[in-house]
Every structure is written in structure tokens, then in C-alpha cells.
Amino acid sequence: MKDFFVHESSYIDEDVQVGEGTKIWFFCHVQKGVSIGSNCSLGQNVNVANNVIIGNGCKIQNNVSIYEGVELKDFVFCGPSMVFTNDLTPRAKYPKGSENYKKTILETGATVGANATIVCGHNIGKWAMVAAGSVVTKDVPDYALVAGVPARKIGWVCECGKRLDEESLICGCGRKYQKTETGLKEIDRSNL
Structure with a gap:
């Protein structure tokens, strides 16, 4: 007995694991x-290609294709019609095969x-936020807010999703952050 829901209009190939x-x-x-993983939601017209890994609690909105080479960690949100790629130089006449796809990882909470596009081979950091319509052409640091074409850092965001004050890096929810080499890191709230 399955403990997940699949609408009758959807098709699930063999050798697929779906969480509770x-x-x-x-x-x-x-x-x-x-x-x-468990407690995920795949909206209308979502395609998940061979061997993709999706963590727990992910929300994938309508019209998203997750191509081979993409991995979503826990609690990743993919907005409607956003785009992943897996080949930097695709040619219909000269397919490279999956062993040549560039890997893309979206870390926890990203x-x-x-309508944003993630160019393959670039990772999105923990709790980072890519604005609608942006084109990501390089790695996005943890907790960074990026926007534009190409996407550039325009600020920092809290785990709760609110934009952080650039100076204090404190959120109204009580979380506080400090800068690191990989973006931001939450500071233990007991030290506030």
C-alpha cells in the first residue's frame, strides 16, 4: 500500500522511490x-528526469523540468516555470550522454x-533566494538574495525568507547571522 499520492494523469516509471x-x-x-523524499509536492506538468534526487519537504511548482544532474536538498522551493539545464553546449546532432552533464545542487532551503534559469554547474547555497526571472551563471552563496540577468547578489535573506539588514544581519524573527567565506552563517540565538 503506497503512502503517497499520484494523480491518475501522471506517470511514474519503474525503479522510483517516493517518500511518505x-x-x-x-x-x-x-x-x-x-x-x-517525504512530504514533497510536485505541481502540474512537472517532469523529473532519470536519476534525479529530491530531498524532503520540497515544493516544485507547475511546469518545472528537473533534468538529470540536478539534486535538490531538503525544503527547496522551485517556482512556476523556472528552468534547469544540464549541458553547457548542447547540440541536437551531437548528444554527449549523461556522463557529461554538469551537476547542479540546490542546498537546503534554497x-x-x-521563470528563473539556473545554468548548469552552478550551485545554490543554503536558504539562498533567486529572484523571479533571474539567470544564475555562477554559484550563489548561502543566504544570498540574487536578482537580474546575469544574477548578482543584491542582499541577504533570513531562513524565514525576510530580507536582512545589510549592517546588523539581524532578522525580525530573532535570527542573527555573520559573514563567512561561503555566504552567511546563523549565530546561536542564545548568544543574543
Whole structure:
């Protein structure tokens, strides 16, 4: 007995793992070798290509294709019609095969806004936020807010999603951060 939901219009290939409480809605296709964690939601018309790994609690909105080579850690949000790639120099006549795809990892809590594009081989840091319509052409640091074409850092965001004050790096929710080589790091709240 399965403990997840798949709408009757969707197709799940063999050799797919789907976690408890996950919901796969209308017209989705989940291909061979995929692993989807628990309590995820795949909106209408989502395609998950071979061997993709999706963590727990991820929300993938309508019209998103997650191509082979992409990995989503826990609590990643993919906005409507955002785009992943997996080949920097694609040619229909000269396919390279999956062994040549560039890997892209979205770390825990990362958010990608509607219609944004993530160029393959670039990772999105923990709790980072990519604004709608942006094109990511380099790695995004932890907790960074990036926007534009190409995407550039325009600020910092808290784990709760609110924009942080650039000087204090303190959020109204009580979280406080400090800068590191990889972006921001939360400071223990008991030290506040």
C-alpha cells in the first residue's frame, strides 16, 4: 500500500522511490531511478528526469523540468516555470550522454523564483533566494538574495525568507547571522 499520492494523469516509471506524504499532481512524469523524499509536492506538468534526487519537504511548482544532474536538498522551493539545464553546449546532432552533464545542487532551503534559469554547474547555497526571472551563471552563496540577468547578489535573506539588514544581519524573527567565506552563517540565538 503506497503512502503517497499520484494523480491518475501522471506517470511514474519503474525503479522510483517516493517518500511518505508526497503528492504528485496532474500530468507529471517521474522517470527511472528518481528518489523523491517525504512530504514533497510536485505541481502540474512537472517532469523529473532519470536519476534525479529530491530531498524532503520540497515544493516544485507547475511546469518545472528537473533534468538529470540536478539534486535538490531538503525544503527547496522551485517556482512556476523556472528552468534547469544540464549541458553547457548542447547540440541536437551531437548528444554527449549523461556522463557529461554538469551537476547542479540546490542546498537546503534554497528558493528559485518563477521563470528563473539556473545554468548548469552552478550551485545554490543554503536558504539562498533567486529572484523571479533571474539567470544564475555562477554559484550563489548561502543566504544570498540574487536578482537580474546575469544574477548578482543584491542582499541577504533570513531562513524565514525576510530580507536582512545589510549592517546588523539581524532578522525580525530573532535570527542573527555573520559573514563567512561561503555566504552567511546563523549565530546561536542564545548568544543574543
